[in-house]
Amino acid sequence: MKTQLSQEQIRDFLVEVFAKLVKVKHDDVDTHMAFDRYGLDSAAAVEFTAVISNKISKELEPTLLYDYPTIELLTKFLVQTVAEEAA
Amino acid sequence: MTAAAVKTAKTGASLEAIQDHYDLSNDFYRLWLDEQMVYSGALYHHDSETLEQAQLNKLDQHIRAARAHDARRLLEIGCGWGACLRRAVTMARVEHAVGLTLSQAQADYIRRRGEPQIEAFVENWQDHRPSAPYDAIISIGAFEHFARLEYSDAEKVAAYKSFFARCQERLLRPGGYMSLQTFAYGSTRTRQSAIGDSATQFLAREIFRETDPPTLANIAEAIQSHFEIVALRNDRLDYARTLREWMSRLKRRRSQAVSLVGEEATQRYERYLQYSFIGFQTGNLDLYRITLRRLELPWRRA
Numbered sequence: 001m002k003t004q005l006s007q008e009q010i011r012d013f014l015v016e017v018f019a020k021l022v023k024v025k026h027d028d029v030d031t032h033m034a035f036d037r038y039g040l041d042s043a044a045a046v047e048f049t050a051v052i053s054n055k056i057s058k059e060l061e062p063t064l065l066y067d068y069p070t071i072e073l074l075t076k077f078l079v080q081t082v083a084e085e086a087a
Numbered sequence: 088m089t090a091a092a093v094k095t096a097k098t099g100a101s102l103e104a105i106q107d108h109y110d111l112s113n114d115f116y117r118l119w120l121d122e123q124m125v126y127s128g129a130l131y132h133h134d135s136e137t138l139e140q141a142q143l144n145k146l147d148q149h150i151r152a153a154r155a156h157d158a159r160r161l162l163e164i165g166c167g168w169g170a171c172l173r174r175a176v177t178m179a180r181v182e183h184a185v186g187l188t189l190s191q192a193q194a195d196y197i198r199r200r201g202e203p204q205i206e207a208f209v210e211n212w213q214d215h216r217p218s219a220p221y222d223a224i225i226s227i228g229a230f231e232h233f234a235r236l237e238y239s240d241a242e243k244v245a246a247y248k249s250f251f252a253r254c255q256e257r258l259l260r261p262g263g264y265m266s267l268q269t270f271a272y273g274s275t276r277t278r279q280s281a282i283g284d285s286a287t288q289f290l291a292r293e294i295f296r297e298t299d300p301p302t303l304a305n306i307a308e309a310i311q312s313h314f315e316i317v318a319l320r321n322d323r324l325d326y327a328r329t330l331r332e333w334m335s336r337l338k339r340r341r342s343q344a345v346s347l348v349g350e351e352a353t354q355r356y357e358r359y360l361q362y363s364f365i366g367f368q369t370g371n372l373d374l375y376r377i378t379l380r381r382l383e384l385p386w387r388r389a
Contacts, residue, residue, distance in 0.1 A: 042286040042365045046358065062361040063368045 005056070005082055011075045017051050018071065031071035040065070056082055098213075098246035099233035100297035102189050107296060109190035113168070115347045119337040123170035127228035127268060128326030128367075128374045138332045141325070145268075146174040149225045152266035152318065152378040155181055158222035162258060163187070164212050165229025169197035169205060175225075176204045187215055212253060220260040230269035236282065236291045236299040247301060247309035255313040255381050265314065265379045270326065272302045273366075273373040281371065286362040294359045303375065314379040326374040327367035334360045 005013075011031065019026045022038040029038075035045070045065045053060045056078060061067070068074040113124075120126055121139045129141035130148055149171065155161045156179045163171050166186025175181040186207045188194050197207040208215070233250055234243040254265060272281050281287050282299075291298065310316065337344060337357065344353045366372035 041284045042362050042369075042371070043289060043358075044285070045365065046286075046361050062364050066365065066369050 005079075007075060007079050010078050010082070011071060013055060014052070014071050014074060014078075017048060021048055029071065031075075034069045035065050036069070052078070056085070058082075058085060098249060099235060100189075100295070102209075102211075104296040104298070105189035105232065106191060108294065109188075110192040111352065112347050113192055113196055115344060115352075116168075118340040118344055118347070119333045123173075124168040125170045126167050127329075128270070128322065129329045130322060130376075131325050131328055138329065141329070142170070143174070145227075146171045147178070148376065149227060149266040149268065150175050150179045150181075152264065152376070153223040153225050154264045155179055155223035155225065157181070159183065160185065160217075160219075160221045162215075162217070162221040162224045164224065164226040165232075166193070166197070166207060167228070168193050169200070169207065171225055171227065172197070172205045172207075173202065176202065185217075185221070187212055212250065212258070215258065217258065221258055221263070222260055223263055224254055224259050224265040225267075226265065227268040228270075230267060231271075231300045232295070232298045234299050234301065235297045238299065240278070240305065243299070243301065244305050244308050247305055248311075248313070251310050251313035255384070259381050261381065261383060263381050264317070265381070267375070267377045267379060269301060269306075269375055269377075270323075270367075271300050271306070271373045271375055273323065273370045274303075275370045278302060284371075286366070290359060290362060293355055300372070303373070306375070306377070310379065313382055315382055316377060317380050318376075318378040320376045321373045322376060323367045323370060323372060323374045326372070327364055330360055330364040330367065334364065 015026060015029045015031065018035070019029050021044050022040055024038065040048070046062055049060050049062060049064045052064070058081065065074065068077045116124060116126065121142045123139070123142060125142040125146070128145070129138060130145035131141045132144055136144070150156065153161070155175055159182045161175050161181045161184045163184065163186045166172055166188050169186060172184040172186045175184045182204060184205050186197065186205070187210050188207060189209060189211065191209055194207040194209045197205060234246045238246065259265060272278055334357070337360065341353065363372070367374065
């Protein structure tokens with residue numbers, strides 16, 4: 001299942017979850033803008049990380065969103081992580 | 088409450104608020120802390136060190152910083168389950184080590200061990216009246232509780248100032264040292280911004296009631312005319328590493344934790360550890376270890 005997630009699917013998934021979390025429209029999410037610019041705080045970051053962790057079935061650091069602070073950076077990291085897991 | 092009122096009233100978290108947290112269950116804390124049950128950020132000298140070793144490093148560092156080796160009498164304000172008192176007596180030849188805590192469970196734990204050179208009192212530092220001043224003071228992870236979220240900055244400084252004044256005037260001998268460890272708001276944002284964060288609100292509501300950590304500026308202001316800073320370290324990443332280890336241990340023993348305190352409390356602690364980890368890893372929280380020397384009071388000499 002993990003290997004079937006393409007870069008686009010991961011990005012779309014992240015945008016969808018993030019938009020709901022910070023209560024903005026899906027189309028208004030700028031994937032290059034840092035999460036904290038949308039008012040994402042540490043509580044929401046933990047929640048977001050838990051959803052991602054569940055999606056890719058892999059434990060992730062609670063500081064994930066601080067290490068990869070935009071949708072684009074996070075997508076790249078997750079693509080690589082999923083690929084490594086599948087290898 | 089005015090700053091003047093804070094100076095005279097009991098400041099910081101109440102006995103009840105402290106006991107809510109620290110009296111939850113000794114067995115629960117034993118599941119995820121180190122074997123000595125040290126509940127504060129450790130001190131890592133090397134990447135390969137265990138949490139156990141890093142906690143001993145931290146205790147030894149404070150004993151050294153307080154110049155407590157071979158001291159006749161040592162006071163620890165906020166003594167937890169007594170690890171630092173034991174270390175001071177067994178490894179630094181301290182003759183008599185006195186610990187203050189507001190947790191009944193912690194004091195009972197220490198007393199049950201029956202170590203003749205160690206005494207623990209369930210007592211606020213404001214109420215402690217020793218027959219003579221101590222040779223050295225150590226305080227690890229208590230200072231965070233000395234002010235409340237609703238205090239203004241001026242009220243917080245007044246509360247901290249009353250602590251330093253008490254240590255200077257009643258608790259520490261002339262020329263004595265105090266080694267203080269406290270976490271604090273970091274330099275990444277203002278206190279107001281931190282207080283607005285839902286993680287801060289969660290911690291203040293669900294984990295550490297009636298508690299708000301200081302800023303470095305608060306401490307620097309509060310010591311004036313009471314203590315001088317001899318050394319200052321910010322080891323926030325050491326606290327992040329400590330929290331990572333605590334999270335990992337709690338995860339491994341999660342089912343035991345649930346049996347002891349229930350699913351809801353376990354989840355609450357998991358959230359708290361995660362938020363704290365983020366705080367220290369990102370610099371929203373700092374961990375200060377401060378060596379302080381008592382200022383003399385020449386104007387009060389006979």
